[in-house]
Amino acid sequence: MYFGIMITMYDPEREDAIRAMMNVLPQEFTNALNFNLLDTSLIGFIASYLYGFLVIMFPMIFIIIVSNRMIAKHVDSGSMAYLLATPNDRKKIALTQVTFLVGSIFLLIVYITLMGIGLSEAFFPGSLDKKIFFDLNIGAFALHFAFGGIGFLASAFFNETKNSLALGGGIPIMFFLISTLANVGGKLENLKYGTILTFYKNSDILSQVDGIYFNFVLLFVLGLICYISGLVVFNKKDLSI
Amino acid sequence: MSIIEIQDLTKDYGNNKGVFDLNFSIEEGDIFGYLGPNGAGKTTTIRHLMGFLNPDKGSTRVLGFDARTQSEKIQKSVGYLPGEIAFFENMTGLEFLKFMAKMREMKDLSRMSQFVERLELDPKGRIRKMSKGMKQKVGLVCALMDDPKVLILDEPTSGLDPLMQNIFVEIVHEEKRRGKTILMSSHSFEEVGRTCNKVGIIKDGRMVAIEDIKTLQEAKSKVFHITFNNEEELRTFKNTYGEEIIVNNSTAKVKIRGNVGGLLKELSKCDIRDIESAHQSIEELFLHYYGGEKVD
Numbered sequence: 001m002y003f004g005i006m007i008t009m010y011d012p013e014r015e016d017a018i019r020a021m022m023n024v025l026p027q028e029f030t031n032a033l034n035f036n037l038l039d040t041s042l043i044g045f046i047a048s049y050l051y052g053f054l055v056i057m058f059p060m061i062f063i064i065i066v067s068n069r070m071i072a073k074h075v076d077s078g079s080m081a082y083l084l085a086t087p088n089d090r091k092k093i094a095l096t097q098v099t100f101l102v103g104s105i106f107l108l109i110v111y112i113t114l115m116g117i118g119l120s121e122a123f124f125p126g127s128l129d130k131k132i133f134f135d136l137n138i139g140a141f142a143l144h145f146a147f148g149g150i151g152f153l154a155s156a157f158f159n160e161t162k163n164s165l166a167l168g169g170g171i172p173i174m175f176f177l178i179s180t181l182a183n184v185g186g187k188l189e190n191l192k193y194g195t196i197l198t199f200y201k202n203s204d205i206l207s208q209v210d211g212i213y214f215n216f217v218l219l220f221v222l223g224l225i226c227y228i229s230g231l232v233v234f235n236k237k238d239l240s241i
Numbered sequence: 242m243s244i245i246e247i248q249d250l251t252k253d254y255g256n257n258k259g260v261f262d263l264n265f266s267i268e269e270g271d272i273f274g275y276l277g278p279n280g281a282g283k284t285t286t287i288r289h290l291m292g293f294l295n296p297d298k299g300s301t302r303v304l305g306f307d308a309r310t311q312s313e314k315i316q317k318s319v320g321y322l323p324g325e326i327a328f329f330e331n332m333t334g335l336e337f338l339k340f341m342a343k344m345r346e347m348k349d350l351s352r353m354s355q356f357v358e359r360l361e362l363d364p365k366g367r368i369r370k371m372s373k374g375m376k377q378k379v380g381l382v383c384a385l386m387d388d389p390k391v392l393i394l395d396e397p398t399s400g401l402d403p404l405m406q407n408i409f410v411e412i413v414h415e416e417k418r419r420g421k422t423i424l425m426s427s428h429s430f431e432e433v434g435r436t437c438n439k440v441g442i443i444k445d446g447r448m449v450a451i452e453d454i455k456t457l458q459e460a461k462s463k464v465f466h467i468t469f470n471n472e473e474e475l476r477t478f479k480n481t482y483g484e485e486i487i488v489n490n491s492t493a494k495v496k497i498r499g500n501v502g503g504l505l506k507e508l509s510k511c512d513i514r515d516i517e518s519a520h521q522s523i524e525e526l527f528l529h530y531y532g533g534e535k536v537d
Contacts, residue, residue: 078327082383085291085321086344089313239293241327 043129064169067151070097072164081241142219149226156230249299274437275426282446283426320384324395334364353386373400394425468515
């Protein structure tokens with residue numbers, strides 16, 4: 001919903017007003033949160049104010065919560081005993097959960113893509129650079145696919161919700177914080193090597209630098225490794241339920 | 242093929258916790274009572290049968306399949322009641338039962354409704370708001386509703402009021418008549434005595450005894466306090482009667498196992514003032530095992 005409102009706020013004429021508003025905040029702050037206006041086109045506007053922070057942050061929280069619910073929560077509470085007291089083996093159950101998680105992420109991205117295009121066409125017909133917009137969303141999917149993988153692996157590995165959330169949530173949040181610090185610039189810039197968010201930079205996608213697709217593939221592969229590891233670990237371990 | 246086969250099952254959690262070298266099997270039609278103090282290893286054993294745990298050593302087989310690696314083949318024929326109540330949040334009793342029915346690909350829900358009614362369960366309530374006894378009933382219905390060949394019940398009457406416990410006993414008898422095989426862990430000697438034909442006692446992870454109920458019942462000893470008219474009679478009796486007796490003035494305390502008739506025949510030859518009997522119940526028998534001494 002915020003997404004929709006932000007898009008309609010775009011007004012090329014009012015660029016100065018927006019700049020002025022943003023200038024109230026200290027430069028380091030807007031740098032850190034990746035909230036700087038990159039350029040004044042519609043896609044630039046969208047890339048800056050939505051795909052720098054919000055499209056990263058909000059789905060991430062959703063994914064952290066949901067991925068814990070996939071397995072660890074059931075093992076912790078003991079309800080996994082009932083799921084397994086059916087003619088379904090562990091692989092099937094885990095795979096069903098993965099499908100749900102990835103499917104949710106996919107639907108979320110599809111939704112914001114469609115809404116973005118829809119609203120842009122409605123209010124500013126023809127202005128939106130669709131290729132870049134798709135790139136932003138494909139990349140967002142890859143990023144969240146990876147976050148989901150981390151969350152799922154933690155959920156499959158740990159028997160207690162508290163541990164599953166600590167790592168499944170802690171690691172993505174840590175990545176996010178590191179990228180925030182790296183964005184501040186200066187000496188902290190090298191921190192960008194410590195976070196997977198480096199593979200998803202709205203500025204890179206906006207300017208269509210080489211290698212963005214490669215980065216997406218890296219994120220996707222990371223996610224895949226995590227999902228598969230999670231399945232294997234869950235299939236083998238002891239369950240005190 | 243035994244319905245349940247446990248061979249050399251060992252799972253060591255350290256500190257002498259776990260199960261060690263368990264060996265027993267349960268045949269079709271057996272109603273097996275699995276008794277033991279808290280922490281003895283009953284639930285650990287059952288978790289192996291359900292495929293939740295990997296044994297350190299040994300194996301468990303149910304219906305011929307390996308319990309750990311082939312558990313999905315077994316589950317359709319097993320009704321399970323976990324020892325700790327653990328349902329899904331936010332469902333009502335009915336939603337849970339219908340969910341499980343779907344997961345088990347059950348077509349016919351009539352048995353479900355029958356048991357719900359019989360156990361006087363109000364399924365429309367939220368599980369979270371249910372009392373322990375109600376939750377236990379939901380679990381019982383879930384285990385019974387798919388008409389499984391094998392029932393694995395971990396403390397099935399925990400939380401049930403005496404009336405419901407009776408109904409449970411009835412249900413077990415019915416399932417027994419229908420040829421089902423049941424493994425139930427329990428703390429209630431009375432219940433096991435009323436329902437089971439075989440009993441296994443586990444203590445500190447090791448099997449202490451496996452007996453037919455009949456054997457145990459015959460092993461139950463009766464103690465008679467017999468007051469003789471005079472010490473002469475008592476001495477005569479003591480000399481002729483083969484079994485052990487403890488003498489106290491003119492009273493003899495005779496402990497016998499099973500053969501009351503023999504004692505009475507002997508006594509009919511004597512002059513007796515009074516006779517009193519004290520039962521050793523199955524409880525006392527079991528408590529001997531729990532306490533570590535064996536009754537021989």
